[in-house]
Amino acid sequence: MTPIIRRMRPGEEAELTALLAAAYGHARFGPTVLRLAGMADAAIHVLEAEGALRAAAAVVDYGRAAYLGIVGTDPAMQGRGFGRRIVEAALAPVPAGRVILLDASPSGAPLYETLGFVDVDASVVLEAKGPVEAPPVPGLAPMAEADLPAVAAYDAAVFGADRTAGLTALFREHPAGMLCRRDGRVTGYGLRHPDRIGPVLAEDQDTAAALVAALSALAPAGPMTITVPSSHAAMLDHLRRREVPELRRLRHMRRGGDRHPSDRGRIAAMASFHLG
Ligand SMILES: CC(C)(COP(=O)(O)OP(=O)(O)OC[C@H]1O[C@@H](n2cnc3c(N)ncnc32)[C@H](O)[C@@H]1OP(=O)(O)O)[C@@H](O)C(=O)NCCC(=O)NCCS
Structure with a gap:
């Protein structure tokens, strides 16, 4: 039967959540799939064969940049070209010349290399078992929904594209965040999910460390991952000195565009591997 x-x-x-759980070997994709399905700037492509979904890929097109994520093939059907075909289909609608970003696992990287993606830096996943202490900074306060426009504007300046839809979805799923303002200007912000810290963007390392400390102290207690761009050496060093162990690292890759849109040196923690 010809795949569709x-x-x-x-x-x-x-069905897509179950497919991704099988491909990645863990079952945490439910909220991700629902979030992407509800975002107007996201498109999820699927490959159907023998009456079931066998591969998937999603692209969030932010306008100035696009992000490729949730690439997966049914483990029983890998090595048949499904991964390549679904990625090509997902990328086809992205206008020529637009920079496309992704974070490659060891099994995905060879495919992306042949599609013209090149390395930028690494996205390092660490896991904190509890609060990661750091001195507070002035102007730090819990974030409210009313802060989202100011947060999204600050985020756009650092990330390099408008992530309003994704950030709003993340905050509404779990409204826990911290905002830092000095002289009325946003100097950093961060979001917390039950099992994750991120995104965290800040003007300087003291603010970034204070945000991570405050976010890690929010409920629920327990293990939480934080994904740090290797370009943010100060945050990686801070977490290592507090003995936060590294779980794995992915290859942050890009294709197209003249330059990377983000200031990765001010991104202390990524939002996710599908939002950037
Ligand atoms: C990555 C993934 C989607 C590839 O799916 P697939 O259907 O097996 O991919 P394809 O059959 O189209 O193979 C794509 C290319 O990658 C190569 N490849 C696939 N797995 C590889 C591996 N483990 N090591 C080296 N090369 C590999 C293939 O040789 C192929 O190259 P070719 O087209 O030049 O022959 C699949 O391995 C997967 O679901 N992995 C787990 C989830 C994951 O890590 N996703 C990627 C996140 S970035």
Whole structure:
């Protein structure tokens, strides 16, 4: 039977979540799939063969940059070209010349290299078992929904593209964040999910460390991952000195565009591997 490649349909979220759980070997994709399905700037492509979803990939097109994520093939059907075909289909609608970003796992990297992606730096996943202490800085306060426009504007200046939809979705799923303002100007912000810290963007390392400390002290207590660009050496060094262990690192890659849109040296923690 010839595989069909198409956009995911409403009602297929659970099947896609199960496919990604099988491909990646863990079952935490439910919120990600629902978030992407609800974002107007995201498109999820699926490959259907023998009556079931066998591969998937999503692109969030921010306008100035696009992000490729949730690339996965049913483990029973890998090595048949499904991964290549679904990635090509997901990238096809992205206008020529637009910079495309991704974070490659060891199994995905060879495919992306042949599609013209080149290394930028690493995205380092660490896991804190509890609060990561650091001195507080002036102007730090809990974030409210009303802060989202100011946060999204600051984020756009550092990330290099407008992530309003994704940041709003993240905050509404779990409204826990910290904002730092000095002289009325945003100098940093961060979001916390039950099992994750990020994004964290800040003007300087003291602010970034204070944000991570405050976010890591929020409920619920327990292990939380934080993904730090290797370009942010100060945050990696800070976490190592506090004995926060490294779990793994992915290859942050890009294709197209004249330059990387983000100031990765001011991104102390990424939002996710599908939002950047
Ligand atoms: C990455 C993944 C989607 C590839 O899916 P797939 O359907 O097996 O991919 P394809 O059959 O199209 O193979 C793509 C290319 O990658 C190569 N490749 C695939 N797995 C590889 C591996 N483990 N090591 C080296 N090369 C590999 C293939 O040789 C192929 O190259 P070719 O087209 O020049 O022959 C699949 O391995 C997967 O789901 N991995 C787990 C989830 C994951 O890590 N996703 C990527 C996140 S960035």
